[in-house]
Amino acid sequence: MPDFRYLDGEFHCESVPFRKIAEAVGTPCYVYSHARLVRQFRSFDAAFKDVPHITAYAIKANSNIAVLRLLAQEGAGADIVSGGELYRALQAGLMPQRIVFAGVGKTDEEIGYALHSDILMFNVESPAELLAIDRVAGELKTHARVALRINPDIDPKTHPYISTGLKKSKFGISAERAVDEFKLATTLKNIEIVGVHKHIGSQLMHVSPYVESLKKILDLVEQLKGIGVEIRYLNVGGGLGITYQDEIPPQPEDLAQAISPLLKDLKCVLIFEPGRSIVGNAGVLLIKVLYQQANPDKTFLIVDAAMNDLIRPSLYGAYHEIKPVQEAREKAKRKVLVDVVGPVCESGDFLAKDRMMPLGDPGDLLAVMSAGAYGFSMASNYNSRLRIPEVLVRDREIHVIRAREEYPDLIRGETIPAFLK
Numbered sequence: 001m002p003d004f005r006y007l008d009g010e011f012h013c014e015s016v017p018f019r020k021i022a023e024a025v026g027t028p029c030y031v032y033s034h035a036r037l038v039r040q041f042r043s044f045d046a047a048f049k050d051v052p053h054i055t056a057y058a059i060k061a062n063s064n065i066a067v068l069r070l071l072a073q074e075g076a077g078a079d080i081v082s083g084g085e086l087y088r089a090l091q092a093g094l095m096p097q098r099i100v101f102a103g104v105g106k107t108d109e110e111i112g113y114a115l116h117s118d119i120l121m122f123n124v125e126s127p128a129e130l131l132a133i134d135r136v137a138g139e140l141k142t143h144a145r146v147a148l149r150i151n152p153d154i155d156p157k158t159h160p161y162i163s164t165g166l167k168k169s170k171f172g173i174s175a176e177r178a179v180d181e182f183k184l185a186t187t188l189k190n191i192e193i194v195g196v197h198k199h200i201g202s203q204l205m206h207v208s209p210y211v212e213s214l215k216k217i218l219d220l221v222e223q224l225k226g227i228g229v230e231i232r233y234l235n236v237g238g239g240l241g242i243t244y245q246d247e248i249p250p251q252p253e254d255l256a257q258a259i260s261p262l263l264k265d266l267k268c269v270l271i272f273e274p275g276r277s278i279v280g281n282a283g284v285l286l287i288k289v290l291y292q293q294a295n296p297d298k299t300f301l302i303v304d305a306a307m308n309d310l311i312r313p314s315l316y317g318a319y320h321e322i323k324p325v326q327e328a329r330e331k332a333k334r335k336v337l338v339d340v341v342g343p344v345c346e347s348g349d350f351l352a353k354d355r356m357m358p359l360g361d362p363g364d365l366l367a368v369m370s371a372g373a374y375g376f377s378m379a380s381n382y383n384s385r386l387r388i389p390e391v392l393v394r395d396r397e398i399h400v401i402r403a404r405e406e407y408p409d410l411i412r413g414e415t416i417p418a419f420l421k
């Protein structure tokens with residue numbers, strides 16, 4: 001069964017018409033397909049079944065605890081980048097022994113929380129951080145397992161905002177300095193070196209940067225053997241791209257085929273950190289047309305979702321396909337050049353620019369496709385807009401996995417000081 005398709009004239013998620021979801025929870029809302037989530041995870045995990053590995057789902061892509069629970073039940077681990085994500089992971093039932101912690105700015109509190117939780121390892125991004133982890137571990141009378149994140153200086157050929165493996169980026173330790181940093185790590189009492197980590201970027205469309213960077217990392221693993229450091233975990237990061245428009249991204253099997261010859265004699269557990277490729281195509285942002293506005297130069301379709309709900313178009317100029325929920329609209333011959341914009345008071349507030357689309361009427365429902373990754377997880381309350389619900393569809397069932405916020409949620413934690421009372 002396709003996860004998103006037209007059936008009896010209406011666009012469906014699994015066996016539920018989007019119209020029904022709009023009736024049940026209102027718009028805008030995020031809608032995720034259970035079947036698609038499961039399938040994406042399984043196909044990724046199965047591609048590497050011949051090598052010992054952990055598929056550590058990158059929580060930042062979509063961090064709803066129902067999604068995390070579902071992936072935990074499928075055997076996922078987690079890649080986290082904050083104490084908040086660790087909290088979510090533990091609440092959702094992800095096993096600490098499968099959690100890895102990345103990020104350039106871990107605080108003492110976050111390091112302590114992760115040590116208390118006995119996570120698998122820290123992916124360390126700088127020498128200063130290494131010293132901090134050693135110190136906090138000492139204070140807590142424990143030791144920390146770490147991997148050093150290496151910046152292999154490989155161009156992943158993706159959007160600059162989501163490139164992370166170039167020399168000029170803030171992530172990781174340069175390949176030239178890596179051996180010295182590992183040497184430093186061996187002198188620290190509360191540090192146990194267990195791995196090497198890399199992550200070169202996101203929405204990758206080719207496996208070659210993966211392969212090249214892996215070769216660099218494998219050279220390093222050899223060098224490390226020379227100085228008596230045995231690497232047990234090799235973390236190759238995330239980054240596989242998905243289809244937003246007509247891109248043809250590499251599949252997990254392509255990646256497996258490309259890298260497995262390099263791994264033949266390696267006695268390491270591999271760690272993967274896929275985010276977008278697991279959840280991206282499993283989610284849709286369901287929105288409603290509010291108004292049409294035709295200016296002399298341009299036609300605008302004003303909808304009820306905005307950049308605060310889905311920031312990717314504004315932030316990266318990202319493309320998201322937009323499908324009318326009524327099939328008759330989809331099939332309409334007449335298409336018009338429109339900008340699909342939200343109510344936020346910013347010119348950068350758009351979901352689509354210069355798009356040829358059938359012109360919708362007020363009240364029409366639209367599905368913004370491929371919104372499962374970096375959608376809700378990047379949402380904000382800008383313009384004091386309520387954050388929208390998330391819905392998990394499982395065959396015929398509609399499960400609200402995050403309620404729509406209400407006005408009191410907006411001011412929770414705010415206070416008016418006494419002198420103003």
Ligand SMILES: *Cc1c(COP(=O)(O)O)cnc(C)c1O
Nearest residue numbers: 058199202238239273274275276
């Ligand atoms: C963001 C991130 C990922 C996930 O990237 P995707 O492109 O969503 O697969 C994995 N690892 C690290 C360290 C990240 O920062």
